[in-house]
Every structure is written in structure tokens, then in C-alpha cells.
Amino acid sequence: MPHHEKVAVAGVIEHVFAHRFTLICNDQAYLADLGPKGAEAFALKEGVAVRLEGEQRPSEIKVARIARKGGSFVEVEHKKPHHGPKHRHPEGPADPRVAVAAVKKDGWTPTGEPARKPKHFEVLARRRGGEWTELHVDFSGVIYKEKHADPEKWGL
Template sequence: MPHHEKVALAGVIEHVFAHRFTLICNDQAYLADLGPKGAEAFPLSPGLAVRLEGEQRPSEIKVARIARKGGAFVDVEHKKPHHGPKHHHPDAPADPRVVLAAVKNAGWTVVGQPKPKPRHFELLAQRGAGEWTELHVDFAGVIYKEKRADADKWRLPG
């Protein structure tokens, strides 16, 4: 998991875009994200002087706490993304043999080796003479995502 630098800034809100906003601090603009629930708990408005603490991400600051200048901090909770009902994160160990057996039992023919990811494997597979498909398979062998294989990523066979 990436580690993000903790930041603390004080400045003035310049623009508001739903739950995101730009903060001007020391003549520099920062994009910050409160999340939908955070924006309900702390109403944003242009010209408002605020202090915030959060994590600097590549594209924005995920705000953990925010306060009006001189006021008390409001904690902001960011929920983890929801991946749908088939997306599992089981406690099973990462064993490519389990994944390959499950995919084969589901009628797929795999080309190459499974690519390990932190919580799943990605495989290039095909059913019969069908199109090449990228499969995402969790460590328990559950196929939770199927998508058309990208030719550049997989260097598709002839």
C-alpha cells in the first residue's frame, strides 16, 4: 500500500466543486477532497479561511480534519471504495496453483503465468476460440472480473 505524506495547511478556499475544493496557501493552489459525507459535516464556500490536515495523494489532498480559522476541527471519514459483490478479499494464501485450477475448472485455457497483485491474480485466458480475456481471480479461486484483454498489456498471441 502506498504511504502518503501527512500535510497540514492553512489558507482560503478559492473554488468549490461539490466535495472537492481548491485551497490557496502561500500563493499556491491545492486540490483537496472532503468526500460527500465530509462536505455535509463541513459546508464549503469560496473565501472561507480554513485549516486542514490530511494525506497528500498524487492528485489531491484527502482531508482528515478541517476547521474554520480559529475554530474546532471536524474529523472527516473517507470510506474505502466498494468493488461489488463478487470482489472478495479472502484470507487464503496467494497460491497460483489454486487460481490456475479454478480457472481451468471454469472452462478457461490460460496462456502464460498468473500475474500476482496484492489481493488477486490477473490471467490471460480464452474459452474455446473466443476472444482473449483478462481474468481477475482472488486467492480463493473466485473469478470476480472478466474484461477484454488489452493487446499491449498482454502481448497477445497471434
């Protein structure tokens, strides 16, 4: 998991885009994200002076706390992404043979080598000569996601 630096910034809101906004501080613009729930708890308005604390991500600051200048902080909670009901975090060793066996057992015909990701394998497969599908298989051999295979990604 990447490490994100904690930052504290004070400035003026320049533009608002739903739950994201730009903040001008010392002639520098920062993109900040409150998230949908945070935007409900703290009304964003152009021209308002604020201070915030959060994690600096590559593209934006994920706001953890925000306050109007001189006001009290509002805590902002960012929920983790929800995956499908079959999704589990990996347990045990990452063995591509387990992923291929699970795909075959479920009636798919895989091609090529499984692509190793931090928490799963991606396998290109199809059923009975049908469309190519990208399967996400966790390390225990559970297929938890099926999606249309991107021709550029897979070289189709």
C-alpha cells in the same frame, strides 16, 4: 499498503470541483478531497479561509478534518472502496497454479502467465474462442472480477 504522511494546512479555497477543491497556502496550491459525504457535511465555497488536516497522497490531500478559520472542525470519513460480493482479501500463499486451475475449472482457457498483484492474480483468458477477458482471481482461487481485456495492457 503505502504510508501517507499526515499534514495540516491553512489557506483560502480557490476553486471547487464537486467534493475536491484547491487550497492556496503561502502561494502554493494544494488539491484536497473531502469526498461526497464530506462535501455534504461541510459546504465548500471559493474565497473561504479554512484549515484542514489529512493524509498527503501522491495527487491530493485526503481531508480527515476541516474547519472555517476560527471555527470548529468537521470530521470527514472516507469509506473504503466496495468490491463485488465474491471479493475477499487474500489468505494463504500466492500460488499462480491455484489461479490457473480456478480459471480452467470455470470453463475458461487461459494464456500466458498470471500477473501477480498484491492481493490477486490477473489472468488473460477466453471461453470457446470468444473475446479475451481479464480475470481477477484471489489467492484462494475465487474469480471475483471479469472485464474486457485491454489490448495495450495485454499486447493483443
